[in-house]
Structures are given as C-alpha cells and as structure tokens.
Amino acid sequence: MTTTVTPASAGSAASPPSHAAVRLRTPRRPHSPGRPRRSVLLTVLTGLVLLYSLVPLVWLVISATKTQEGLSRSFGLWFDDDFALWDNIAETFTYGDGVFTRWLLNTLLYVVVGAGGATFLAVLGGYALAKFDFPGRRAVFAVVIGAVAVPGTALAVPTFLMFSTMGLTNTPWAVIIPSLISPFGLYLMWVFASEAIPTELMEAARIDGAGEVRTFFQVALPLLAPGIVTVSLFTMVATWNNYFLPLIMIKDPDWYPLTLGLNSWNAQAATAGGEPVFHLVVTGSLVTIVPLIAAFLLLQKYWQSGLAAGSVKE
Numbered sequence: 001m002t003t004t005v006t007p008a009s010a011g012s013a014a015s016p017p018s019h020a021a022v023r024l025r026t027p028r029r030p031h032s033p034g035r036p037r038r039s040v041l042l043t044v045l046t047g048l049v050l051l052y053s054l055v056p057l058v059w060l061v062i063s064a065t066k067t068q069e070g071l072s073r074s075f076g077l078w079f080d081d082d083f084a085l086w087d088n089i090a091e092t093f094t095y096g097d098g099v100f101t102r103w104l105l106n107t108l109l110y111v112v113v114g115a116g117g118a119t120f121l122a123v124l125g126g127y128a129l130a131k132f133d134f135p136g137r138r139a140v141f142a143v144v145i146g147a148v149a150v151p152g153t154a155l156a157v158p159t160f161l162m163f164s165t166m167g168l169t170n171t172p173w174a175v176i177i178p179s180l181i182s183p184f185g186l187y188l189m190w191v192f193a194s195e196a197i198p199t200e201l202m203e204a205a206r207i208d209g210a211g212e213v214r215t216f217f218q219v220a221l222p223l224l225a226p227g228i229v230t231v232s233l234f235t236m237v238a239t240w241n242n243y244f245l246p247l248i249m250i251k252d253p254d255w256y257p258l259t260l261g262l263n264s265w266n267a268q269a270a271t272a273g274g275e276p277v278f279h280l281v282v283t284g285s286l287v288t289i290v291p292l293i294a295a296f297l298l299l300q301k302y303w304q305s306g307l308a309a310g311s312v313k314e
Helices: 040-063 068-073 085-131 137-149 152-166 173-179 183-196 199-207 212-223 225-240 244-249 258-270 278-298 300-307
Strands: 002-005 022-025
Touching: 040 278, 068 278, 085 137, 085 173, 085 183, 085 212, 085 225, 085 258, 085 278, 137 183, 152 173, 152 244, 173 225, 173 244, 183 225, 199 212, 212 225, 225 278, 225 300, 244 258, 258 278, 278 300
Parallel strands: none
Antiparallel strands: 002 022
C-alpha cells in the first residue's frame, strides 16, 4: 500500500496530484525480539548437519542386528531377515573367552583414573589461576594456550620415548599418566572460575575465619559444578576414544582399551587363517557408544550451562 501526499494551498480544497507528489512506502513490521528470525538457508544447513550426524548412527544400530552373512547380503540402511541383535551382544561378551569385558573394564579404568584425575587437576589449576595473583601468571597463560594448540599426536612419540626409558610402556600407567594433563580443560576451568566465583564471596568466607582449603571446597566448588561437569565430559570422551596413544604404548592385549580391542577384531579377517567377525565389531562399537550417549543425556543441562558461562555479563 502507498500513500500520496500533495501540497495544499491556503483557502482552497486539496489540489490534484502533481508530478512532485511524494510516494511513501508503508514501513515494514518491526522484528519482535521474542520471535527468532526464520532462515531457509540455515534450516537447510542444519538439516544437512543433522543428517550427516545421524546416518552413521542409524547404520550402526541397523547393522548390529545382522549376522556375519547378513552384513554382506542386505542393504546397509535396512534390516536383514534375521534379527540377531541379542545374539550378537551375547556373542560379543563371550567371544575370545570374554576378552571384550576385559577391554571394557580397562577403558573404565583409564576413564575413571585418567579423565577423573585430569578434571580434578584442571579444577585446581583453573581456580588458582583465576583467583590468585602470583609472578609468572601471564607466562602460565601463554604456556596453556600454546599447549591447547599442540595436537596430541605430535607428543605421542616423545612421550613413548620418555616412558620407554622409565620402563612404563605396556602398562596402564602409560595411558593414565598422559591422560591426566588436559590443557583445554585447564583453560576452560580458568575462564569459568573467573566468572562463576565472586571475589567478594571469597573475601567474606576469609573474614569469617575459613582457610583457603575450606573456602575452596565449601564455597568455590559448588559454584564450579557446571564447569566441572563440562570438563569431565570432554576429558571422558577424549580418554574413551583414545586410540593412537594406547596403540604405541600397549602391546599386551590384556591391557587394550575398547578402541584397540575392536581394531584387533577388525584386523582378524586380514590375517592368515583369521576368522572374520565384522558383526561383533559393529555390535561392540554400538555397546561402546552407549555409555557416552547416556552420560551426555544425563549431564546435558550442566554441560550447556557450563559452556554458556561468561557469555552474558550482568
């Protein structure tokens, strides 16, 4: 709709429209802050990312219901005539004298001790760097940022040579000790502690007579819960999916994590006289990701609040 505005002379009726008439467009309705903007492009891109993420998971679930023969005779994204999921799960835990259970327990050991220790050290270090001033604090910050940028594979060979000299290779400590160091977790806790713990609250606790240890455990630690859960999830996933470090550190199959164990099953078909067990590899992979999915679903609200900490300044 348009509106025509014309000048009017004094004491006369409105004059007819002229070529000098000004045409004003009706202003667009302002965007409501409470309603998000719709974008077809972003919707399509989000759908593609969702499809890219879910298709492998769907394939894994469907393939875990097939036998060894069914994997080759049926379409990958549809079920076979024989539904063998429960049989595959039972065979996965009993094949090779139940070695899959040993690999699962090894992985839990590496996650509980390695990832748990990495989270604890990241909390202590992040809290100290955020709330205490000491000489060399900026140098520590530069070292942490530099360590975040260094990929873990670049440190694998030097770590192997150092642990080989100390005689720790082919032992669980060769996987646990390097997992205790998480530069990204330390940086994340540093940023989170800077925003989550008011300095005034710490000063009030000290005035009331609380020492530094009591202030940390009774005042700071409850406020750091979202950040602790976030760092725990990151370190747990990194340790659970760790492959390259155990590959060069451990040669004894009894100390394999799930990643190396499933890879050894997958490589059986390429060895002389080896038995192909691809259906067990697929089923074992499905069992492997169940704890990770459960952890993310149970701790999702803490994880999201931890990532959003500091994004809004009041």
